[in-house]
Amino acid sequence: MSTTPNIVLNVNGIEVIYNHVILVLKGVSLNVPEGKIAAILGGNGAGKTTTLRAISNLLKGERGEVTKGSIELRGERIENLSPADLVQKGVVQVMEGRHCFAHLTIEENLMTGSYTRTDKAEVARNLEKVYNYFPRLKTRRTSQAAYTSGGEQQMCAIGRALMANPSVVLLDEPSMGLAPQIVEEVFEIVKDLNTKEKVTFLIAEQNTNMALKYADYGYIMESGRIVMDGAASDLRNNEDVKEFYLGMGGGERKSFKDVKSYKRRKRWLA
Numbered sequence: 001m002s003t004t005p006n007i008v009l010n011v012n013g014i015e016v017i018y019n020h021v022i023l024v025l026k027g028v029s030l031n032v033p034e035g036k037i038a039a040i041l042g043g044n045g046a047g048k049t050t051t052l053r054a055i056s057n058l059l060k061g062e063r064g065e066v067t068k069g070s071i072e073l074r075g076e077r078i079e080n081l082s083p084a085d086l087v088q089k090g091v092v093q094v095m096e097g098r099h100c101f102a103h104l105t106i107e108e109n110l111m112t113g114s115y116t117r118t119d120k121a122e123v124a125r126n127l128e129k130v131y132n133y134f135p136r137l138k139t140r141r142t143s144q145a146a147y148t149s150g151g152e153q154q155m156c157a158i159g160r161a162l163m164a165n166p167s168v169v170l171l172d173e174p175s176m177g178l179a180p181q182i183v184e185e186v187f188e189i190v191k192d193l194n195t196k197e198k199v200t201f202l203i204a205e206q207n208t209n210m211a212l213k214y215a216d217y218g219y220i221m222e223s224g225r226i227v228m229d230g231a232a233s234d235l236r237n238n239e240d241v242k243e244f245y246l247g248m249g250g251g252e253r254k255s256f257k258d259v260k261s262y263k264r265r266k267r268w269l270a
């Protein structure tokens, strides 16, 4: 019997172009195993957000489109599904920069995440579950989001996504602008949700150190390409990853592009 987990999301050789001319993703392929945490790592402008947006079909508002390749959810092509259809299928994205509704309370924000659901009792149970995972949100349930801390707003954004009862959460840069201790707190909750609720996560992160501590698998992205991938534990111990992404180098080389063997690593480029 095979112990290989099923692949829930399969991104296969996608290209993304913005404004009809700017080629940003140059053939990105990745697999997200069911019930695991996968991370897309890389610096500013590498293409992490674009990859998540391609999956959740949120590129249109940015004048972007997938021009090549395919995206499958449990074997079904999803490129032509609307973001709302994807929510129905259990795929929800938490945007970069949190995007809580500033004038709504924390609880009102959370409730906006359940707009597709009709069973009030189920929704109420879901809300209690979110408060269970995020006790801080329960304390602040009647506070206007604008007056809560950055960490609480990030928790609110994740909590709101959970109100749609998703099986897959695409989480964009959860560490952005947060103190290390709060980042850790957020990741601990993500891990908990993954373990106990079996939610699959695909997380885009510049904070390689934190992401590799919690993820099962990582993809490293540079200039719209995956340049390396592997089990998080292998990536953590990889000399190049340590040097370029974990701040343990101090040398001249800053990315896989600077490495002679870069071409060999670009194995996703057919």
Ligand SMILES: Nc1ncnc2c1ncn2[C@@H]1O[C@H](COP(=O)(O)OP(=O)(O)OP(=O)(O)O)[C@@H](O)[C@H]1O
Pocket (backbone or CB within 6 Å): 018, 019, 022, 024, 042, 043, 044, 045, 046, 047, 048, 049, 050, 051, 062, 063, 064, 096, 173, 206
């Ligand atoms: N709407 C857009 N129109 C044109 N170019 C864009 C658009 N959005 C992003 N880009 C470009 O696409 C590239 C990838 O951007 P993306 O936001 O996906 O990177 P990222 O890895 O998420 O970076 P960061 O860590 O800073 O969030 C960048 O060069 C960016 O300038």
Ligand SMILES: [Mg+2]
Pocket (backbone or CB within 6 Å): 048, 049, 050, 096, 172, 173, 204
């Ligand atoms: Mg981004």
